[in-house]
Amino acid sequence: xxxxxxxTFEGFLSAVTELFRGESEEHGRCGKEASVCKEAEIRxxxxxxxAEVIEGITCRFGExxxxxxxxxxxxxxxxxxxxxxxxxxxxxxxxxxxxxxxRKDPIDMLNVECVRQVAQAYKRTSRETHRYMGLLRFRKLxxxxxxxxxxxxxAEFEPQTDCLxxxxxxxxxxxxxxxxxxADRSRNKCLLHMSGNDWTIREADPELFSSKxxxxxxxxxxxxxxxxxAIPERINPKLQSSNMPRKYWKHLVEKPGExxxxxxx
Amino acid sequence: MRGxxxxxxxxxxxxxxxxxxYDVSCASSGSVRGKHAALGNGPSLGNAAPSGICHSWSDxxxxxxxxxxxxxxxxxxxxxxxxxxxxxxxxxxxxxxxELAALTMEFYKRxxxxxxxxxxxxxxxxxxxxxxxxxxxTLLRRKYCFNGYIHVKTIPGASPEAVMAIGYLADRVSANIxxxxxxSLKLLAPxxxxxxxxxxxxxxxxxxxxxxDNFMHSVHSPRFVPGGQSTQVIxxxxxxxxYHILNMSERLYKNYSLKRVYYSAYIPVNTHPNxxxxxxxxxxxxxxxxxxxxxxxxxxxFTAQELLDKDNQDLDFEVDPKCDWALRNYERFPVExxxxxxxxxxxxxxxxxxxxxxxIAARRMSRLGFEDLKKIGVILKRAVYFILCDGxxxxxxxLEPDMLRGVLADKQGKLMASPLQMRIEDLNVLRV
Numbered sequence: 001x002x003x004x005x006x007x008t009f010e011g012f013l014s015a016v017t018e019l020f021r022g023e024s025e026e027h028g029r030c031g032k033e034a035s036v037c038k039e040a041e042i043r044x045x046x047x048x049x050x051a052e053v054i055e056g057i058t059c060r061f062g063e064x065x066x067x068x069x070x071x072x073x074x075x076x077x078x079x080x081x082x083x084x085x086x087x088x089x090x091x092x093x094x095x096x097x098x099x100x101x102x103r104k105d106p107i108d109m110l111n112v113e114c115v116r117q118v119a120q121a122y123k124r125t126s127r128e129t130h131r132y133m134g135l136l137r138f139r140k141l142x143x144x145x146x147x148x149x150x151x152x153x154x155a156e157f158e159p160q161t162d163c164l165x166x167x168x169x170x171x172x173x174x175x176x177x178x179x180x181x182x183a184d185r186s187r188n189k190c191l192l193h194m195s196g197n198d199w200t201i202r203e204a205d206p207e208l209f210s211s212k213x214x215x216x217x218x219x220x221x222x223x224x225x226x227x228x229x230a231i232p233e234r235i236n237p238k239l240q241s242s243n244m245p246r247k248y249w250k251h252l253v254e255k256p257g258e259x260x261x262x263x264x265x
Numbered sequence: 266m267r268g269x270x271x272x273x274x275x276x277x278x279x280x281x282x283x284x285x286x287y288d289v290s291c292a293s294s295g296s297v298r299g300k301h302a303a304l305g306n307g308p309s310l311g312n313a314a315p316s317g318i319c320h321s322w323s324d325x326x327x328x329x330x331x332x333x334x335x336x337x338x339x340x341x342x343x344x345x346x347x348x349x350x351x352x353x354x355x356x357x358x359x360x361x362x363x364e365l366a367a368l369t370m371e372f373y374k375r376x377x378x379x380x381x382x383x384x385x386x387x388x389x390x391x392x393x394x395x396x397x398x399x400x401x402x403t404l405l406r407r408k409y410c411f412n413g414y415i416h417v418k419t420i421p422g423a424s425p426e427a428v429m430a431i432g433y434l435a436d437r438v439s440a441n442i443x444x445x446x447x448x449s450l451k452l453l454a455p456x457x458x459x460x461x462x463x464x465x466x467x468x469x470x471x472x473x474x475x476x477x478d479n480f481m482h483s484v485h486s487p488r489f490v491p492g493g494q495s496t497q498v499i500x501x502x503x504x505x506x507x508y509h510i511l512n513m514s515e516r517l518y519k520n521y522s523l524k525r526v527y528y529s530a531y532i533p534v535n536t537h538p539n540x541x542x543x544x545x546x547x548x549x550x551x552x553x554x555x556x557x558x559x560x561x562x563x564x565x566x567f568t569a570q571e572l573l574d575k576d577n578q579d580l581d582f583e584v585d586p587k588c589d590w591a592l593r594n595y596e597r598f599p600v601e602x603x604x605x606x607x608x609x610x611x612x613x614x615x616x617x618x619x620x621x622x623x624x625i626a627a628r629r630m631s632r633l634g635f636e637d638l639k640k641i642g643v644i645l646k647r648a649v650y651f652i653l654c655d656g657x658x659x660x661x662x663x664l665e666p667d668m669l670r671g672v673l674a675d676k677q678g679k680l681m682a683s684p685l686q687m688r689i690e691d692l693n694v695l696r697v
Binding site for chain 1: 274275278279282283286287308309310311312314316318319320321322323324325326327328329330332333368371372374375376377379413530532546547549623626627630631633634636637640641642
């Protein structure tokens with residue numbers, strides 16, 4: 001049996017809550033079979049129940065997890081969920097079930113399949129988030145209204161995990177006084193920050209992607225600096241792309257690998 | 266300034282960036298800068314993460330985290346190994362403090378960098394140079410309210426007052442040792458001596474401990490070099506052995522509480538009778554082995570004496586230092602993973618700090634089988650020869666240490682050891 005949820009983290013937690021509730025009512029008899037799935041992935045012929053989003057569930061579920069199994073657990077669950085790896089919902093349910101059985105966070109039990117998958121998913125999201133903290137590039141937008149002296153910065157990226165919300169706190173803290181927009185092009189949503197610690201995530205306006213201003217001076221300076229930093233005697237494209245895989249190059253200002261290319265020609 | 270014609274920002278950046286690139290350190294780690302660390306009066310900009318953040322990787326595969334530049338590449342000294350020595354007639358340039366501070370801010374706002382790494386040639390006197398650097402940092406911290414990471418190289422011979430002043434503005438302060446013995450310093454950098462490099466280190470260490478004590482009482486007390494000190498040793502320019510270098514590192518970690526010692530494979534930039542020929546390749550594999558040994562000192566509870574001794578003064582090229590130690594002490598192995606304590610596990614090749622901790626945690630739940638080790642992250646192709654799992658030895662064959670050495674010869678040196686083969690002429694074209 002499947003509990004169907006709307007694809008959001010809130011929806012997922014609501015579905016999991018329903019599932020555990022159902023299990024305890026049936027004394028866990030058919031519990032092992034039950035799982036959750038996204039609306040888009042409903043398979044016909046398998047019975048399913050629509051899970052309603054329960055208000056305030058994220059907060060309550062988080063308190064439940066941290067209160068019973070340790071402070072790190074809510075974050076583990078959240079980041080693993082954001083990895084969007086296929087089958088991660090199943091692993092998460094087994095992982096939480098295991099925690100309930102042994103009454104502690106089982107994250108160290110890497111010899112258990114579901115724990116390993118959760119740990120892997122957690123690592124995947126965290127790693128990508130950390131990479132983008134460094135690799136995101138902002139450019140100053142041209143503001144048509146000359147009376148406002150506000151500078152707005154814009155960055156776009158195409159992450160494999162849904163890490164936008166995880167980047168939010170880092171960048172709002174760092175650029176507190178600077179209004180900025182970060183657009184996740186693969187999920188078509190963007191993060192808006194005006195000032196202070198507030199931020200919102202909403203669907204991206206297609207116009208956002210089309211209006212691109214080019215900042216010549218600082219981008220050129222940065223490109224030149226990037227080129228200067230490489231020591232010719234140590235050129236090592238393999239090491240470069242193992243530290244910074246090519247999938248991250250698309251939205252960079254600098255041009256990695258150029259020395260390598262020019263030396264072949 | 267003498268000898269400097271008018272240059273635009275682009276030219277300055279490329280001259281002073283290129284002159285700074287031989288400095289290895291680019292870490293932005295070890296310092297937490299929250300709002301209370303801000304020095305300016307206005308709203309602050311920036312922070313620092315304890316883990317450090319890399320912002321790019323240049324074509325040589327090294328990370329770029331900070332805007333690493335020199336204040337100026339003019340220098341009074343004539344150290345024979347250095348690209349910026351007085352007698353070299355390469356183009357000279359100098360930033361004004363305002364120029365550099367503004368550039369740092371613009372780069373930072375675009376998330377190109379984590380902060381500034383500022384070093385300099387010695388112009389007029391060490392204290393005059395330090396004055397320029399202090400001015401730049403003061404502008405950044407007070408005028409621009411910059412609260413990101415700053416790493417400064419102190420100038421050898423600078424007064425204690427200048428070192429103190431800069432320590433309250435920067436996150437990390439470092440002085441490069443470059444050579445481990447006074448003899449090689451005399452030969453290659455006659456204007457420097459070991460004492461003049463070590464004494465500011467001691468000064469910074471003492472004041473840092475003091476400021477950390479004060480910080481316990483109030484978060485508003487000024488912080489002195491919160492990110493700690495580091496240094497750099499040049500490998501392969503003089504004739505020191507790895508034994509000297511590692512012993513020096515150990516002493517620096519122990520006595521001066523340094524965060525890091527960096528090793529820099531010497532790249533011949535000058536011709537000099539006391540230096541390797543200009544065509545010789547940098548000893549990159551040796552540098553790699555030194556870093557491996559350095560990690561053993563810092564995280565694996567090894568001592569320099571265990572790794573190298575008077576009869577055995579250089580690290581092995583074929584296998585990494587930990588494998589080498591294990592093969593020389595083969596009678597201590599194999600160890601039972603279900604029983605061995607943390608320190609013993611740490612010394613098994615293929616088991617790192619993380620997997621040792623995981624083994625300890627996981628075996629509380631159940632006995633560990635051979636398959637479980639792989640899932641935990643142990644590198645079995647090395648570890649298998651040194652462990653027992655539930656009393657069983659799982660290696661495909663039981664070999665004498667000498668034979669095993671060939672089996673364990675690592676491929677990991679390869680990535681570092683064989684950079685793209687290029688002719689020297691190509692390299693000169695590539696110097697931007």
